[in-house]
Amino acid sequence: MNNRKRKAGGLSKYSQLLVPLIAILVLVIFNLIRDPGFFSVGLTTNNNGDPVLQGNLISILNGASELVILSMGMTLVTAACGGQDISVGALAAIAGSVFVKVLKSGGGSISPLLVLGGFLMCCAVAMVFGAFNGSLVAFFNIQPMIATLILFTCGRSIAYWINGGATPTVSSPIINAVGSFIPGIPIPTPILIVLLMGGLFALLFRFTTLGLYIQAVGINQSAARLNGINAVGIKLLSFVILGVCCAVAGMIGVSRLGLINHETLLINIEMDAILAVAIGGNNLGGGKFKMIGSVLGAYAIQALTITLYAMKVPSTDVKAYKAVVIVLLVVMGSPVVKEAADRFTKRIRAARRSDTGKEAA
Amino acid sequence: MKEDIVLTMRGICKVFPGVMALNGVDFTLRKGEIHALMGENGAGKSTLIKVLTGVYPKDAGEIRVDGVDEAITIRSPQEAQSYGISTVYQEISLCPNLTVAENMFIGRTRGGTVNWKAMEKRAGELLDSLGIPARPRQQLSNCSLAVQQMVAIARAVDTECKVLILDEPTSSLDDKEVEMLFRLMRDLKARGVGIIFVTHFLEQVYEVSDRITVLRNGELVGEYEVEKLPQVQLVAMMIGRELENLSVIRKENPAGAAKKEVRYEARQLSSTESRPFDFYIGKGEVNGFTGLLGSGRSESVRAIFGADPVTGGEVKMEGKKARITKPLDAMKNGIGYLPEDRKRDGIIADLSVRDNIILALQVLRGMGHPISRAKAEAFADEYIKALGIKTASTDTPIGSLSGGNQQKVILARWLLTHPKYLILDEPTRGIDVGTKTEIQKLVLKLAEEGMSVTFISSEIEEMLRTCSRLIVMRDRNIVGELTGDELTQSHVMHTIAGGGGDSE
Numbered sequence: 001m002n003n004r005k006r007k008a009g010g011l012s013k014y015s016q017l018l019v020p021l022i023a024i025l026v027l028v029i030f031n032l033i034r035d036p037g038f039f040s041v042g043l044t045t046n047n048n049g050d051p052v053l054q055g056n057l058i059s060i061l062n063g064a065s066e067l068v069i070l071s072m073g074m075t076l077v078t079a080a081c082g083g084q085d086i087s088v089g090a091l092a093a094i095a096g097s098v099f100v101k102v103l104k105s106g107g108g109s110i111s112p113l114l115v116l117g118g119f120l121m122c123c124a125v126a127m128v129f130g131a132f133n134g135s136l137v138a139f140f141n142i143q144p145m146i147a148t149l150i151l152f153t154c155g156r157s158i159a160y161w162i163n164g165g166a167t168p169t170v171s172s173p174i175i176n177a178v179g180s181f182i183p184g185i186p187i188p189t190p191i192l193i194v195l196l197m198g199g200l201f202a203l204l205f206r207f208t209t210l211g212l213y214i215q216a217v218g219i220n221q222s223a224a225r226l227n228g229i230n231a232v233g234i235k236l237l238s239f240v241i242l243g244v245c246c247a248v249a250g251m252i253g254v255s256r257l258g259l260i261n262h263e264t265l266l267i268n269i270e271m272d273a274i275l276a277v278a279i280g281g282n283n284l285g286g287g288k289f290k291m292i293g294s295v296l297g298a299y300a301i302q303a304l305t306i307t308l309y310a311m312k313v314p315s316t317d318v319k320a321y322k323a324v325v326i327v328l329l330v331v332m333g334s335p336v337v338k339e340a341a342d343r344f345t346k347r348i349r350a351a352r353r354s355d356t357g358k359e360a361a
Numbered sequence: 362m363k364e365d366i367v368l369t370m371r372g373i374c375k376v377f378p379g380v381m382a383l384n385g386v387d388f389t390l391r392k393g394e395i396h397a398l399m400g401e402n403g404a405g406k407s408t409l410i411k412v413l414t415g416v417y418p419k420d421a422g423e424i425r426v427d428g429v430d431e432a433i434t435i436r437s438p439q440e441a442q443s444y445g446i447s448t449v450y451q452e453i454s455l456c457p458n459l460t461v462a463e464n465m466f467i468g469r470t471r472g473g474t475v476n477w478k479a480m481e482k483r484a485g486e487l488l489d490s491l492g493i494p495a496r497p498r499q500q501l502s503n504c505s506l507a508v509q510q511m512v513a514i515a516r517a518v519d520t521e522c523k524v525l526i527l528d529e530p531t532s533s534l535d536d537k538e539v540e541m542l543f544r545l546m547r548d549l550k551a552r553g554v555g556i557i558f559v560t561h562f563l564e565q566v567y568e569v570s571d572r573i574t575v576l577r578n579g580e581l582v583g584e585y586e587v588e589k590l591p592q593v594q595l596v597a598m599m600i601g602r603e604l605e606n607l608s609v610i611r612k613e614n615p616a617g618a619a620k621k622e623v624r625y626e627a628r629q630l631s632s633t634e635s636r637p638f639d640f641y642i643g644k645g646e647v648n649g650f651t652g653l654l655g656s657g658r659s660e661s662v663r664a665i666f667g668a669d670p671v672t673g674g675e676v677k678m679e680g681k682k683a684r685i686t687k688p689l690d691a692m693k694n695g696i697g698y699l700p701e702d703r704k705r706d707g708i709i710a711d712l713s714v715r716d717n718i719i720l721a722l723q724v725l726r727g728m729g730h731p732i733s734r735a736k737a738e739a740f741a742d743e744y745i746k747a748l749g750i751k752t753a754s755t756d757t758p759i760g761s762l763s764g765g766n767q768q769k770v771i772l773a774r775w776l777l778t779h780p781k782y783l784i785l786d787e788p789t790r791g792i793d794v795g796t797k798t799e800i801q802k803l804v805l806k807l808a809e810e811g812m813s814v815t816f817i818s819s820e821i822e823e824m825l826r827t828c829s830r831l832i833v834m835r836d837r838n839i840v841g842e843l844t845g846d847e848l849t850q851s852h853v854m855h856t857i858a859g860g861g862g863d864s865e
Binding site: 206207208209210212213215216219220222223224225226227228229230287288 | 706712716720724729731
């Protein structure tokens with residue numbers, strides 16, 4: 001009995017992942033029925049003669065990379081501050097512009113060291129902007145969505161200034177390696193970067209108490225403070241970490257195209273990132289979180305998009321179809337539906353118990 | 362209804378799920394009197410007010426007002442107002458960004474059109490006649506809190522008001538402003554308005570009221586004329602002990618009165634919420650702050666822990682100067698603090714019992730040194746066993762535990778840090794009797810092991826059983842310190858009540 005209880009408790013801990021998992025499962029089944037070969041992955045060679053993996057599965061995983069990374073950071077901000085950052089797309093554009101600016105400063109030749117410098121530079125800049133957002137939220141107690149509205153509004157203008165209004169291109173084997181494939185490795189590099197980021201977060205949660213602190217601050221800031229947690233600092237930190245995520249996403253976005261377009265780079269991605277957090281079963285009001293939920297949510301969103309494109313839905317209509325599915329997902333994850341589901345399972349369990357009781361008698 | 366009576370409430374009952382909030386309470390208000398409604402937290406004062414103003418429907422009883430021949434039913438605050446019952450709440454519910462005149466007439470204009478001139482004229486007359494120092498066109502937020510309060514009152518009395526309810530009107534005013542408010546109250550009284558005055562400041566009650574009704578645990582204790590009710594007796598009635606049988610409480614002497622070594626010492630310590638005070642506690646000593654609600658006892662211990670911004674004073678920990686300006690400083694100096702409001706300041710509701718237990722220790726160890734899962738599990742198991750915490754598992758969210766068990770978890774959280782000095786603010790509030798006794802026993806045992814404990818409880822009996830020294834506070838100042846033979850219930854009450862007692 002006791003054992004069963006613990007098991008049930010263990011399972012219910014992951015129940016918030018149910019919605020994104022079901023969403024992904026339904027999309028997979030739907031696609032397999034439509035086209036049994038939909039998820040087949042093939043090995044081909046690209047223009048450079050390197051072996052690369054191809055297929056819808058790969059494009060989903062690859063295409064979702066920026067969204068996944070942003071939703072990781074968004075999860076932390078949401079949990080700690082009980083609000084969302086709507087400036088992530090703009091900040092990624094700024095970071096991407098800085099990245100290109102540094103690469104261009106080499107005067108044509110792009111050395112590995114320069115790329116590293118560009119990456120560090122764009123991280124630093126994004127962290128500063130993140131800290132700006134964070135201090136509005138943490139020190140001045142401005143609602144996150146209002147605080148980040150500022151950078152949301154002016155971010156792409158700042159990105160415009162950085163490169164003097166131009167949309168410079170950068171071409172180099174290194175940038176190509178970051179944005180598509182490293183020669184000899186058939187897996188797209190953005191997927192590898194996602195794995196690396198995921199690993200870094202796993203280490204961060206394993207070797208520091210960040211996760212506990214963020215949840216404590218998000219659930220009850222007053223109690224967290226009285227237990228010696230620097231609530232202001234934790235909120236600020238969550239925004240700085242999200243800044244790093246923006247920098248990485250911006251760098252991937254730039255490297256994919258080999259150019260920076262400050263107007264279109266990761267445009268509207270903030271809404272998808274917030275949606276990923278929500279679909280992942282995380283409370284947008286802050287508190288407990290599961291980053292893996294947001295990651296699954298992000299992949300579900302991307303799978304949906306790719307599915308719609310594969311069905312030859314015109315790109316102007318995609319958003320409308322997406323909205324329909326998202327309404328379903330969000331309602332499915334709502335407390336009302338959850339409670340109803342709980343009641344239902346309880347009734348079934350009770351019925352089963354009375355059955356076995358009768359049998360025993 | 363008799364000539365001079367404006368309001369009678371008879372046998373009012375109000376039941377909330379599992380609680381009898383009001384049980385057959387009577388209340389009578391006469392024309393032109395200031396009638397204080399007294400009682401400790403949970404006595405039923407605000408429930409009675411809410412029944413009277415139509416916020417809650419009553420479950421039984423009847424309400425009559427002057428001018429209506431039959432018993433009335435009040436379904437909403439608007440309806441209450443139509444019977445001439447107006448309320449001014451503790452938090453001023455006006456719009457700070459509107460003018461004084463607008464605030465006085467908002468929601469009362471007819472048909473969506475406003476005659477600004479007439480409105481301002483009427484407001485000006487009213488303000489003048491009540492002697493309120495505000496101009497009609499002044500923006501409300503530019504007025505002091507007291508004046509804002511008075512504007513709220515002016516708004517209330519302008520609507521044919523027979524009964525004016527003032528719910529804790531003085532809690533955020535300074536002495537001068539209180540005087541101003543009292544002048545207005547007396548003025549209204551002279552005009553024949555019946556005023557119900559809810560407050561927990563004893564001195565103010567005696568200064569301004571004509572009559573006092575005391576409630577306790579949802580029941581009427583009695584109605585008294587102010588002159589005939591000595592302050593000390595009022596305190597006894599609020600707390601619920603008769604003076605005669607007070608001194609018989611057994612005196613198994615609380616821990617360690619004789620130990621001399623000072624553990625913590627504060628000189629003129631003050632915070633944004635508390636006035637400067639001196640305080641010390643010895644090694645293995647249990648002392649306590651006592652006083653009525655709002656006397657400043659919680660604010661004082663919060664200052665010690667750095668829970669509110671510290672504004673001055675000197676602190677020594679075991680003889681050495683210490684700088685404690687925020688909770689983490691206090692924790693590093695070996696101080697633990699169990700807050701008064703468990704829900705708001707204590708528990709992290711959605712986190713597990715385990716995480717709640719290890720939280721303070723974890724913070725002390727620092728961000729880069731997480732307690733391993735296995736160790737956390739062991740700590741949690743250890744304290745769940747030691748304190749007898751009833752929980753399904755260490756993974757259960759603390760929010761789903763009963764109040765007493767939540768409190769034990771918070772206690773475990775601080776015990777795990779092995780503090781030298783533990784502050785317990787109302788650790789026994791709202792928990793069952795069994796757990797209360799357990800916690801008292803635990804406090805004495807900890808003191809025997811050398812821990813210093815400051816204990817605060819609304820139940821004086823409980824404090825007498827555990828503390829060897831009581832610091833008495835009234836109206837935010839320390840007014841006495843009792844030790845040894847002085848630790849009797851009657852003595853404590855006299856000191857709390859002051860004035861009418863024998864200790865001042």
